[in-house]
Amino acid sequence: MAQQRMALWAAEADIDEDVDLHLAIGNYGQSGHFEDAQIQAPQIDEATILAMQQHMAQQAAFSQIPDVVKAFIVHFHQAVLDNNLAEITIAYESGWNKYTEKFYSKSEWPEAEVIAPLVNDDPIFLILYRELYYRHVYSRLQPNIDDRFHSYENSCELFNYLLNSEGPVQLELPEQWLWDIIDEFIYQFQVFCTWRSKVKSKTEDELMMLADGGPVWSSYSVLNVLYSLIQKSRINEHLIAQQEGKTPEEIAEIIGDYGQRPLYRNLGYFSLVGLLRVHVLLGDFTLALKVMENVELNQKSPFTRVTACHVATYYYVGFCYVMLRRYPDAIRTFVNVLNFIMRMRQYHTRSYQYDQISKTADRMYALFAVCNALSPSRLDDNVANISKERYGEQFAKMARGGEESLPAFEELFLYACPKFITANPPPYDDPAALSALVAPPSPIDSSAPPSPTDPTHRHLSLFLADVAAQAPVPTLRSFLRLYTSLGAAKLANFLDVDEEEIVQEMMLMKQASKSVSRVAGSERGSLLDGETITTSDLNFVIAENMVHITESTIGRRYAGWFIKNTERTARIYDDLKNMPLPQPAKNVATPSVVSPSADAPSKAPRTGGQKVAWGGAKVA
């Protein structure tokens, strides 16, 4: 208020008021934001009006909130205050989604300021609430530039609170939520980068905001957050100590105060996976695998507790292997997780997560098809069958090789690859450079290829170049399979090419049948480790101009199959035996143990505990 007066005396009213009236009436002791709705408008300056309007709007919005939602928020807040993990989990997982579906499926949740009175303006809870609020906006609605900037600020506040408070905070949150925080943070970063790089569709205001944007959603700040979480929780040291088998006391010493709290430990752990993801998005595949070097990729690892995290980890690790041309490793990774997903499918009732996991699974089937075409393996698996079901057409084209395979590879790669981003924004702070980017002034130099500003295409072209190089291999392979020894000239004749060309092609084929791979039994050791192994069952060598060919075959594997099924049926039988006898009326007491494997041979055992017929085994 005082300022206002001074400005007036200085005749520099930034508010277009009627000066005379002001001088005449003066300032009737208006200090702060009075609720003086009765006083005539000219005496209240705009700032107060705005505040009052806002307050009234908030009141209105507040009253619009359904009572159940209000009660939910209060309950949620109480649970957070009490660190009641069970209650928080229920509220977070089912409560929030329930009310979203019911009331807010097409609109935003009430703003944090509106519900603030319900929670006594508790800043921590409001930060958490905003996190959920923006997550909802990003997933169901279209965030505008303000939303994006504000969600970044909110995330910064949250991480600031977690990292820069005096000592570890006493908050406890469910693991699922912690993973979602990291996941969402990276997701918002990713969509922001994609949105930011579309220069042409920006309005004036947006351009201005982006020019001043600076550190908002910059790669460095995102990486900073993830690395800080990792360092604070000393998660790497923790994992190493666990692997070395240190005692709990020693571990506690190593990881310090922060690492001992589950909140930090989980955040640190999920940040490792987060880093894996960010590095893949930025195109640095070796670094991505390197950050995961202390995480063991097996079913016993902590990250499997959160399914979404588990699936994401395997997806990104598998994709890194694909880009590193380590197809056997990629195949193994995908098979592992796809089997897991198939088994877990029946237990996943939370629909929104299920959709996302399904989508990732689908992409992995596509990548599996790609890898199988490039490096055929004899995994006659459920995974291979399902993959053939969905991508049979493309797989056939890819496996045949040659020119026609390239579009199929391209299609599947584009479908399955992550949404890559560029690290740097277009030069919003330099208008000249910006306009040069949008409309290149000089005619494009015809010798230089059009530079794709889209990182996805850059990676796609690298991948396709590799594939194109290997395109002749399947045809060659099919020819070589027919012979034990063959003259190079004859082979060249068949394929209608030069002999020298054929010889070079065969060197390439030899190269293609070797791959770096993690050797079985070396589960420890970083993901980048590996030895060169042969991946093809067809082997050949050239002696001057003669090609000698051998093929290795795999004997039929009866034992594993029989043992597996014997054990399974024994289990069923035992379960049955231990079950209480059914009512006489109900005849069929067969427990339906749903086994995902399509080749479950035995029909369910009849009641009375008779031995299972092995007749089903013929269905092989």
Add this chain to the structure above:
Amino acid sequence: MSSWISPSTRTELIEDLVSGVDRYNPSNVSILEDYLYHQIRSEEYDCLANLAILKLYQFNPELYNPDVVVNILIKALTACPLPDFNLCISLLDERPVNANLDEPDPLPTLLPTLKGLHDLLYRCRFPKFWEEYRSEELEALRDNYTVECVGFENAVREVAIRAVKAAFTEISLKRLGSYLDLTGAGLQAYIQKLGWTLDAASSTVSIPPNPDNQIVATVVQENISLPQLTKVISHAALKA
């Protein structure tokens, strides 16, 4: 593989940089660049350290030094068939026209050339590679870059040798010469250095046996061990 991840020639200082958070610090780029020039001069190679340089360029476009990038790519060429070259390209973000370079950026013109050379090497088209490499168009590349890189041509020859070793037990002298871009006395000396033997009469070179060029038809048999059967047997025993 472990020597690719962590070469013995890497110093501790570089190891800390590559494995830690300091790799993101822009002021460390000169350390890594010096290490690159050391690699160039002493015929060493450290892929991950070079990738670290490219990553710094990715985040800090003002550090971009096209000569460094070209040198990294040249070094990566010699690592074929490892995916190093592709990994480098993956990190080369599209950059807006950089107005503060003193000289025009050579990379946009050199990049397709280098990609072409890499393609030839990957596809084992060695005679064609040498032809391209020695051609007039690539004079700029040779005079400005590869001449600085000690042992570049020998390193490329090693790429060819790797491929030949895997696929051949015997190869004609002429063919080998075309892959290595060597003839006569030079070729003979090189073969001797490799420890391969030359049969002067038929002018074929025989290649010593290695895991790749010894082929044996194998039948992979199933191996059942007793522990695997314990559950089945014990269950049957219980039942009985």
